[in-house]
Amino acid sequence: MRFDSLLDSVGHTPLVGLPALSPSPDVRLWAKLEDRNPTGSVKDRAALAMITKAEKDGLLHPGSTLLEPTSGNTGIALAMVAKQRGYKLVCVMPENTSPERAQLLRMWGAEIIYSPAAGGSNEAVRVAKEISRQHPEWVMLYQYGNEANALAHYETTGPELLADLPTITHFVAGLGTTGTLMGAGRYLREAKPDVQIVAAEPRYGELVYGLRNLDEGFVPELYDESVLTGRYSVGPRDAVRRTRELLDKEGIFAGISTGAILHAAISIAAKAEKEGQAADIAFIVCDGGWKYLSTGAYEGTLEEAEAALEGQLWA
């Protein structure tokens, strides 16, 4: 497939069947390989869309500086697009993220400001908002509330899924900014009113939930509960187990958040099989495992991997 530039090649990812993990020919699992994007994650779609929208709105000029709270993938994607388009990027990232993410960010020319580990991404959001007040000339695209994030999935991920799998019954994705689920979910619902849109959210160690009070909790502005039909919380043990199973049985080397999503997808598949319902369940492979090799998720026993992930933002 030929494209005029790297940015033109964002999206158009393969959807591959999982014959070994699917319970039967009537209940099938399909993986959308978002790791095939230019920086290796689903976030390239949102990053490109948010920057393009900001350009159209006249917010960006040559040499402009972007500011973004991110646990990694969005930052990396923004860094790549920003570099192509001539902008600088400052990322606010929790300090309990894997070192590969920081290396990649710097490689694409981004500057990193670390936020405290306790409180996870909530803290990164809070710190970024504070910096934004000190630097009103910087442009914060703000993935959690930027409609272009969800719209990217409404216009690309959703249509790609429906074109490749017209018989889709379930769509399962991770819940972070909620952009993927909101955008692709709305598109699929319009085309197929009965489609099930299911969220899998990572359940981290206690450090990440170390808020000072409950009012510091965070729900992304993009989140609309009515788009979803179900929402599961998946802990590191199940996420790692499924990440390894995906590699072992289907040859797909994915990041740990994909394991969490697969865990929810497999539960749905098992339920459909038990009830004798046919199902075509598509889920998102958010990224490859490369950035998480240092976390310890791919070696040793599940207990060791779980212990190694304690306190880390693994998704």
Place this chain on the structure above:
Amino acid sequence: MAVEVRIPTILRTYTGGEKVVSAQGSSLQEVVSDLDASYPGIAERLMDESGLRRFVNVYLNDEDVRFLDGLSTAVADGDSVTILPAVAGG
């Protein structure tokens, strides 16, 4: 019916530091009432007049109860209830 309830760090001041406590009830509402009887004040942190507070997520065996029957969700002996504050991803 006894269920196990996982308490987030932020609410352990109510449970004397206990991470996991036991509560009785046949619905989530009853479980919360029973929790409040053992740990007075905790229910008010979880709910307001309109139901679960915006930044509180409650999961029954890993499924968000907002997508089940909310506070009316039936619970069975041996079920696990997890309470977590809402946090960002991405």
